[in-house]
Amino acid sequence: MNPGASGSSRLSLPTILGFSLSNLxxxxxxxxxxxxLPPYFASHLxxxxxxxxxTWMIVRLLDIGVDPVLGxxxxxxxxxxxxxRFWMIVGAPILMLAVYALFQAPAGIGTGYLISWLLIYYLGxxxxxxxxxxWGANLSTTxxxxxxxxxxxxxxxxIGAVVVLLIPIGANAMHRSFAQTVPDMGWFIFWLVPLSMVWMVFRTPERIAPETDHPQFRLRDYWSLLVKPDLLxxxxAQMSLTLGPGWMSALYIFFFTDSRGYTGTEASSLLLVYVLAGILGAPLTARLAQKFSKHRTLMVTTTAYSLGLCMVMVIPKGNVVAAIPVMFWCGFMAAGFDLMIRAMLADVGDEVRLEQGQERISLIYALNSLAGKIASAFAIGVTFPLLGKLGYKAAEGxxxxxAAIRALEWAYIAGPxxxxxxxxxxxxxxxxxxxxxxxxxxxLDERDALFAEAPILESLSGEPAIAVVGKD
Incomplete structure (x- = not known):
């Protein structure tokens, strides 16, 4: 049996790493x-x-109904x-097509082009x-x-984000412009999608939890998810913790170049520090959660992040060395936001399955992703028009x-x-x-034992499969 196949056993590191590759x-x-991408469209196209x-807001709002149906x-x-596994195989080529269309977009594109390809991108x-x-919630159940x-x-x-951030830094050394760098990012991601999926799709075990009766659509079950206090x-929390960093990301390039006096390369380097901090922040936050619980860890990291962001305005303008520890601190703390919520959702998913007797985990993640989509829509859909109304000009040169710079500063700090x-x-x-x-x-283990079915093939590698249901 593949290590980690059993939901009750400790997953091996190779199993976890292989499964995690698709997040690159x-x-x-x-x-x-x-x-x-948004500054690239605004300044170069x-x-x-x-x-x-x-456009971003329209797409995100149109996309809201997709996730519940998928779930x-x-x-x-x-x-x-x-x-x-089936859905991961379906989603990969859809995403690849959209990445190509967006990152290799020609000059003169209109609203229709952006809306169409952004919709396909977000579907993927x-x-x-x-x-x-x-899959992760079913792979590990403790x-x-x-x-x-x-x-x-x-x-x-x-790590995937870090590599993307290294692209503009390397491009500058090769004397490639920002207009050339963004398409380079697109090609890198385009090929990374299939390469990162191979190990997970072929080698990661998959369990399908048993159900107490035949799956059926009961409106009251889905309504109970919408009004369940923990899920609400x-x-x-997901909406707020997406909107805060998303708001900051949307204004990052403008703020660090026009307000804080950094060059584009220096701003990208500091963003790289912010993201690199997450490589340590994610596993150490997870370790902290194992000692002090997930919800307490989330409250600590959100408070620490906000305190760190306050220090951004204290850093002397253009001083890269002074900015590094502040950016590292903020990135370290932000790394725990999404992983804590995803892990807590998996726990609530077990509670829902115990109550309803059927698997709802995909729908639970789908409903929660609505929060992220709504927040993402407002992160760009509000900040960009707001800056325009306040007199800020994004055009190159x-x-x-x-007054416009001060408005940019207030927007960048206060919102997040x-x-x-x-x-x-x-x-x-x-x-x-x-x-x-x-x-x-x-x-759940006691009840699952009563409804266990015969195992089916769950591995594409030809190795012995784990049971589809069996004991969690």
Missing amino acids: PLGALAVAVSVY GVSLAVVGS LVMDRTRTRIGRY TSILGLGHSA YHERSRLFGVVAALGV RLFL AVNTP IIFVMLGGACIFGWRLDADRHAQIRRD
């Missing part, structure tokens, strides 16, 4: 699309700030190659993101092991007034702090701790 391109895209901002379908999917990321999260698993997943995403709290602190406050008093989750798992 998603982490790379998180930085490339939020930090570099001639798309106005208002069009860029409104419903994923939870009811059964194929010869598994449930989530939704399939891969939901499939990967739900409270602390989930922190460990999602900590490594987050670290691999950070995580929904609001434009000269901004002191408010939303990140709100995200930490959302999970104050959380009760689903390690002891409560251990009891849920014991109840």
